[in-house]
Each structure stands twice: as C-alpha cells, then as structure tokens.
Amino acid sequence: MYNEKVIEHFTNPRNVGEIENPDGTGMITSESCGDMMKLTIKIEDGRIVDAKFKTFGCGAAIASSSAATEMIKGMTLEEAEKFTNKRVLEELGGLPDVKIHCSMLAEDALHAALKDYREHHQK
Amino acid sequence: MYNEKVIEHFTNPRNVGEIENPDGTGMITSESCGDMMKLTIKIEDGRIVDAKFKTFGCGAAIASSSAATEMIKGMTLEEAEKFTNKRVLEELGGLPDVKIHCSMLAEDALHAALKDYREHHQK
Amino acid sequence: MDKKQIYMDYAATAPLKKEVLDAMMPYLTENFGNASSPHAFGRAADAGVEAARKQLTDALGAHNGRVYITSGGTEADNWALKGYAHRNARKGKHIIISAVEHHAILHTAQMLEKEGFAVSFLPVDGMCMTHPEKLKELLRPDTILVSVMTANNEVGTIQPIEELAKVTHENSSAVFHTDAVQAVGNVAIDADAMGIDMLSLSAHKFYGPKGIGALYVKKGVVLDNLIDGGAQEWGHRAGTYNAASIVGMGKAIELATQNLPEHVAKVTALRDELISRVLTIKDSQLNGHPTQRLAGNANFSFAGIEGEGLLLVLDLAGIAASSGSACSSGSLEPSHVLTAMGLEPKYLHSTIRFSLGDGTTREDVEYAAEQIRIAVEKLRALSPIYN
Amino acid sequence: MDKKQIYMDYAATAPLKKEVLDAMMPYLTENFGNASSPHAFGRAADAGVEAARKQLTDALGAHNGRVYITSGGTEADNWALKGYAHRNARKGKHIIISAVEHHAILHTAQMLEKEGFAVSFLPVDGMCMTHPEKLKELLRPDTILVSVMTANNEVGTIQPIEELAKVTHENSSAVFHTDAVQAVGNVAIDADAMGIDMLSLSAHKFYGPKGIGALYVKKGVVLDNLIDGGAQEWGHRAGTYNAASIVGMGKAIELATQNLPEHVAKVTALRDELISRVLTIKDSQLNGHPTQRLAGNANFSFAGIEGEGLLLVLDLAGIAASSGSACSSGSLEPSHVLTAMGLEPKYLHSTIRFSLGDGTTREDVEYAAEQIRIAVEKLRALSPIYN
Ligand SMILES: Cc1ncc(COP(=O)(O)O)c(C=O)c1O
Numbered sequence A, B: 001m002y003n004e005k006v007i008e009h010f011t012n013p014r015n016v017g018e019i020e021n022p023d024g025t026g027m028i029t030s031e032s033c034g035d036m037m038k039l040t041i042k043i044e045d046g047r048i049v050d051a052k053f054k055t056f057g058c059g060a061a062i063a064s065s066s067a068a069t070e071m072i073k074g075m076t077l078e079e080a081e082k083f084t085n086k087r088v089l090e091e092l093g094g095l096p097d098v099k100i101h102c103s104m105l106a107e108d109a110l111h112a113a114l115k116d117y118r119e120h121h122q123k
Numbered sequence C, D: 001m002d003k004k005q006i007y008m009d010y011a012a013t014a015p016l017k018k019e020v021l022d023a024m025m026p027y028l029t030e031n032f033g034n035a036s037s038p039h040a041f042g043r044a045a046d047a048g049v050e051a052a053r054k055q056l057t058d059a060l061g062a063h064n065g066r067v068y069i070t071s072g073g074t075e076a077d078n079w080a081l082k083g084y085a086h087r088n089a090r091k092g093k094h095i096i097i098s099a100v101e102h103h104a105i106l107h108t109a110q111m112l113e114k115e116g117f118a119v120s121f122l123p124v125d126g127m128c129m130t131h132p133e134k135l136k137e138l139l140r141p142d143t144i145l146v147s148v149m150t151a152n153n154e155v156g157t158i159q160p161i162e163e164l165a166k167v168t169h170e171n172s173s174a175v176f177h178t179d180a181v182q183a184v185g186n187v188a189i190d191a192d193a194m195g196i197d198m199l200s201l202s203a204h205k206f207y208g209p210k211g212i213g214a215l216y217v218k219k220g221v222v223l224d225n226l227i228d229g230g231a232q233e234w235g236h237r238a239g240t241y242n243a244a245s246i247v248g249m250g251k252a253i254e255l256a257t258q259n260l261p262e263h264v265a266k267v268t269a270l271r272d273e274l275i276s277r278v279l280t281i282k283d284s285q286l287n288g289h290p291t292q293r294l295a296g297n298a299n300f301s302f303a304g305i306e307g308e309g310l311l312l313v314l315d316l317a318g319i320a321a322s323s324g325s326a327c328s329s330g331s332l333e334p335s336h337v338l339t340a341m342g343l344e345p346k347y348l349h350s351t352i353r354f355s356l357g358d359g360t361t362r363e364d365v366e367y368a369a370e371q372i373r374i375a376v377e378k379l380r381a382l383s384p385i386y387n
C-alpha cells in the first residue's frame, strides 16, 4: 500500500513537536477524514528556519507532515507561499489514490501558519 | 441419479419388441417430454399372457417400460385395469423427482392397449 | 514474511482449516464435474454439493425450509432484501434494518429506498445493543421485512434475535431476516426455533473458503431471483456449482458447530486477557457490550490517536488488525456503527478492532498488548490533541 | 472409478490445469488475508487479485475499460443485462438478444420483459448463425442493449461479433454485450478492437476454478450494481475477494491465451476425427456450423433415439457427454437453441453434445466413436419409431 519512503517517514518522523514561541502556527482539520495537523514555524530574515509538527492521522498524513517540514525548512516566504501538496507527493514518491488528500493537510497547515505569521507576528 | 435396479432394467430391458398379431396395442407420446412407448399385449382367458414394448426415451422411461411389462404378464384384465405407475416406482425402488413422470408412460400405454383390446379384439 | 506475524483480523477473514482444505482437494482435482451433469463426473460433484447442503441445514437447525448456495454473505444479504422486497412490494413498502448493519445490508436497503421503499432504522444503545420494544414502535401495517444482524462485525455485540423475531411476528406480518455472517461459528443458531425466516452466512468467516455463502429461506417465504439462468437451486439461483467451495463450506460449518463451546471458551478467555491488558492503557475504552459480544472481538478506542495510523504501526510490528470493517476501508467517514452508538467524538476516529480466532495463542495476546501500548504512546507523542 | 472414464463434456466444465491449482494454493493457505485489508496479510492477497486483473485485461485486449470480478458467467450476464437496463431505462426500453443465448441471458431478458422492457430475438439460420443484416432490421430508436453470445454452448457456432457490434453502433445508440463464456480460450478476443462494450466470462470453462468470472465494461458504459455492499471493485461489486479463485482465473486465462493456436489446432483435429467417424452412422447428422464452430464441439442427432437415453448408455460405457446444456437438465422441453435452428422435429429430442478438450486423446475419440455406434444401434432396436 505505502512505499518504503512513506513508511520510513512514518516510522521515523522528522521535526515532531512544537516550537516554543513560534512565529507562525497553523492548526488544520481535514473536513473529509477528520485528520489534524498542528504546524509551528520559526522565521528569520524572511526564511523558515525551523518547523515542527504534530499530526493526528493515518500513515499518509504523518509521513506527509514529516516530509513537508523537512522541505520547508530553509525556504523563503515567497517559496513557501507557492508550496503545494504536489511537492510532498513527489518527495514521498507517491501515495495510494485514496490517500492523496492526506498530503493536503501539510499544504493547508503551512499556509495557515504563514497567514498567522503575517497577521500576528509581522511587525 | 438412478439406482442399480433402474440401471439393470435399462441395461438389460425385458420384453423388447412387438408381438405379432397382438390382442391390444397402445402407442403413447408423453406430452411433457416427447417420450414414446409402444406396448403390445397378448390376452388369453382374461389374462395378459405376453407383453412386449418399444420405447423412445430416457433411462427412466426405458426402465419403467421394462419393469412394467414384467409386472403385467400374468395379470387378469381386472388387475391390469388398476395398474398404476406407483407400482412401477415401487418395483424400481424409486426414480429421481424430475423423472417420476416417465413412469406414467407405461401406465398410459397399458391402459391404451387394454382399450384397444376392448374396442377391436374382444368378441 | 520472515518476521513475527500475528493475525488478529479473523473477523475480516479466517484462514482455511486444514480439514476443510483436505475436504476440498478432491473437488479441485478428480471430482471436477459439473454437479448438474447426469454422468458419473457430474454425480460425484453433486454428491458433494448435497452432502454439504445437509451439513449446513443440520448446523443451522434449518429443516423448515431450504438452504440456497450463494457466492457469499453479500450476495445472500442482497438477495434476501431485494428479492423479498421486489416480490412482496404489493403487501407493503416499508422495511426496518438496524442502524448498525454491515454495508451489504445498509447499502442494499439504501438502493431499495431509491426505488421507493421506506426504510426505518432500529437504533442501538451505547453498547450497540438493539431493543425489542424499540422494534415494536417501528413496526407498521406496511412493514414487510425486518433485518437485524445476529452479531455486529465492528464491535461484536450479539443481538437478541429470538426476541426481535418474536416481536416482529407478533406485531406485524413482516418476515425476519438476520445477517449471521459474523455469528456462525461463534454463536449457537437454531433458525427454526429462533423464529428466523431468512438467514445469511459466509463460509470464510468460519474457516471455510471465500466466495461462497448461503441464504436460508423458510418454507412459505417467497423471493424474486437475484441471479437468473440455469435450473440450479430449484431454479432460484443459477450458475455452475462451485462444488469444491461448497464442500469446504459444509465441512467448515460442521466443524464449527461441533467445536462451538470449546472454541468460544478458548477464544473468549484470550480476548478477555487482551481486553484487561489493553485497558490498563490510559484514556482507552472497550467498545460494544462487555459480555454479549463475539468471542474473538475486542474493539478499543484510544484518545488522541487515529485508528489507521495505529493500524500501520502495529502492521509494522507484525500485528494485523482492522480499523473498522475491512470492506469499508477506502471510505473516509467515521463508521456508521460507532456513530449510531453515540461514541464520543474524540473516540470516533480512534478505534481499532482486534479479532482473535483459532490460531491465536496466549503469547500472541501478550505480545500484541505490549505492542499496542508502545504504539499508542508513540502516536500520542505525535498528536496535536493529546498531552 | 476403476473402469475406463472418458470425459467429453468440457463445455459443461473443465478440470483445473495443474499450473492453475499450483497458482491458487498459496492463496488457499498462507496468503489467506482479506484483499481489502491494509495490513501485510491483506496486501499479499491484494497483490494476487490485481495481478490477475491485469492478466484478464491483457488477455481480452480490454484496456479501454475495467474488468470486474464476479462469481461466474451467470452473474456477469445478469449484471450486464439488468444493470444496464435498469440504469438506462430512460433512454429506451428495448433490448435485443439472439434466439440461442444461454439461459443466463435468456431468462434474465425474460425477467426484464416482465418488468416492462421489450425484448426482440435475433434469429439464427439452420447452422445457428446470426446475420448482421437481420440485426439491423431489429434495431429501433429505443434499443438500448444488444446481447449476442460469442459462441453457442450447445452447437458451438461462432458468431460474427465484430460485424454485429459494428451494425449496432452504426445504426443505434445501443451498447453491445457478448457472452463469451464458451469462447474464451477457444476464440481469440480483442474486446476493444472488436467494438465490444461489455463481455462476460467464466473461469471454469477455460480450466480455471468454478464460481468465479468477470464482466468487462468499457469506459463510459454505466450500470446499476447487482450486488451492493462494501467498497470492492470501485464500489460496483461488493463482497470479500475470493483471492484464490481470482488468481486461478488469472493464471488460466494467461495460459489459455498463450496456447490458443496450438490448443485450437489440436482439439479441432480430434473433433473432426470424431465427427467423420460418427457421421458414418446411418441417419445421423452434425448440428451447427461445419467450420465456424468451437474447436471442441461436436453436436449430433441420431434419428429414432432419445438424447438422454443415449447419454446414459454412454455413461455406463464410461463416456461423459451432454444432451444439451448441463444447466438446463431438469427441464423437459426441447432445447430452444435447436428449435430456433429449425431442427427437424424427429431430431429435436435426439441430440447429444460431445465437447473435447485438453485431456482428450485420439484413443478416446476412437473408443467413443465405437461406443456411440454400439449405443445407437442398441437404442434403435428399442425404438418404436425407427426400423
Ligand atoms: C456482518 C457481515 N455481513 C456481511 C458480510 C459480507 O460477507 P462477504 O464479504 O463474505 O460477502 C460481512 C463480512 O464482510 C459481515 O461481517
């Protein structure tokens, strides 16, 4: 069902946790399946310098969360704005058809966190 | 499907053929399945002294014909009038449900032969 | 598979018993004839089919009607509902099913609803139990059919079938169908004594082959055919006999019935051991009825973690379980069974079913309980809604 | 069975090929999981199911749609006709089937007739051949479905499917279904190239297991479900996967397709040998088409004797044949196929089908021809209408 890369991310998820005093926080619940992801990011000089997640969800949701946090670390805010779940799918080498929507969680959480950053933390 | 007695009668049918100058002839076609039986009988002193058959039909029809001719030989006309397929079924030890109607052929042919005897040969 | 593999998904499907496979082998080899053919090859196959039908009839106490062979529980359920509704629509167009039926009943009833039948749902309590007095309230003069499963596939609750059938017959002219797919081999059944008019079963749930099942129909209950064609099954279910699987089903139900008390006692003890170990995990609960439940069924919820994620961690640890009905995986909505039971929302997506069976050992239970604890801890550490 | 046993009823059902049984065995033992379960046991079963689906798709040239698994040819036929008719009734309520379809199509069409559909019958000539121009005459603006079998089960005539599909599509908006149950493994099929919208098959006719089959449905052709329930088969055919039989069906169709030319050549030669020997019997005839016929099919009539009686004499001599479709035994009426062909009345009840296959040898053919001669003589001596 899942490929090795997905299993690897699921088994050893990167960047688990919550950043203290984050610059942006995104908390998303998937309407279709009830999965949840909380993403906290640290931003310095227009770049994401740290990202941590907590996810309630299936293997695809957790692996996508893990992969996404790795990918966005180091991105400029402009790059991050353009980030989509397609990139996560590519990075993971694909997900089963019924699980593709799970990778949306990471995209949505990122955009929520960026919005939060703009609204509350940007001077 | 058929028991051994049926198979035995089918394999070695008794009284096959046609009696020359019979006292009664019955030729019957089953409406339900197209089987045919021709029965010729010889009557002396109010008794069936000989009976021969020819049958176009399945195993049950042929075995019933054979058994019936054996049974009716020696019967008085009164006994023969009361002869039914139940007797044939008993003699054969039963037939499959879908084949019970085949034993009617012998009953019908006998009654046709007796009628023929009464109409044409009885002084 | 070289690493440890523990199967705890017997309710999804069970392996063939060795005796069952042995009984099937002649029909997969030399006795290959078409059971409807009158020649020797056909008669050998037919003898197997009819012996199996007798085994089924005896095991179900179903001497007051006919056991028809189908391609499984799903076909039997479809046939019972569609066949009865279509044939008897002029008597009334109201059907009652329980709120916790398998999709084979639920989706079939919904199709009938689209065609113009009215469907009422018999509710369950928090332990997934139906209540005869509630059924009485739902019965109407135009109710033609009531269908309540003997035991639920997700949480294992065993329904009061005899009472439900009695209420149905005393208060209406409806017939009573039960989906006994999960029950056969786990619950003693005496169809005629229990007042059952129709009963569905599926062989692979009691260590028989997949793709074969049966519908028992009591004398006098008349259905439209679901599958028309040749003259098999007294003209009511066409298709060349799958003699090997039918023989396997017959052997399986015979064994299941012979061994029922020992099987239930053994599996119940293992299940209770698993339950008591798992419930030591904080913020966990057992779903379904504490005692009126299938011998092998242990259905848990763990606050803060998602069932499919848990399933995957356990799968990687070599433990096969289910996050609901295997048949409904691919669906994203929370289980209609858990919803009907009024499960707390925080537990709705956090449920996992372990179903134990013939091959389960005490070591399996101990290992599984330990792995469940580890997995729950691991996933809770990842959870945004648990701390 | 210690005496000589010669099987000449391959059209009723064929034995499993050894390679097919070998392919099935792992799924009857360790790979027993439910193919819908996401865990390791389930994935192993699912891999088998999907590999088999690919084998089916490749063998049928059916890349332009989906191959759905069913419980056999009968279910596939029922689903195609009922599912399409029910779903598309608003487009029209006229259906055309050939006059010589198997009961799985014929009786299903008759059920639709009772529901209010109009059914026309495409006639056949004396060799059981349909003609595209006759089909053209029957097509109406409200025709939604045409179903003509690829090859007839009783007399073996192979129909001009490509031309019939073409006429259907050029002159109507109807879809074209073919019951290829007898054809698969005997006739090369390329569903998409032939213009087929739906195609039914049954594994046991090509040395696969009984109780399993498939319906190919071209993209864009939409059917109601026949069997509702779980999410299997993209939500269109519910029921736990019978992985062992599905894997067997996949292997069987792969082998049948690989070996098709050799198989057909070998069996045709044996069949022709049987035909030429049997036709030396006085007052006998071959039924069906002399050349456009299934490799293994030899259907004869013998004046003055009844088919079932002949069948029994041969059975006692160790030869298994059929006096029509095995499925219709139990019926007493003369075959609708022979009637539609306009067979002389004296031959209507005097027909017997020998169907040869993989295991048939030249010695079998010689022995059978001799036994047929003896049996015919024996029964003619008993016959009131032959001398
Ligand atoms: C309660 C219940 N009913 C019906 C079914 C359907 O049985 P099958 O998948 O064998 O057709 C199942 C299992 O899948 C079940 O658990």
Ligand SMILES: Cc1ncc(COP(=O)(O)O)c(C=O)c1O
Residues within 6 Å of the ligand: C238, C239, C240, C241, D071, D072, D073, D074, D075, D077, D102, D104, D149, D151, D152, D153, D179, D181, D182, D202, D203, D204, D211, D213, D327
């Ligand atoms: C032409 C044809 N169609 C359909 C069927 C039905 O197939 P099954 O009995 O495998 O369901 C058969 C054989 O019985 C057949 O020969």
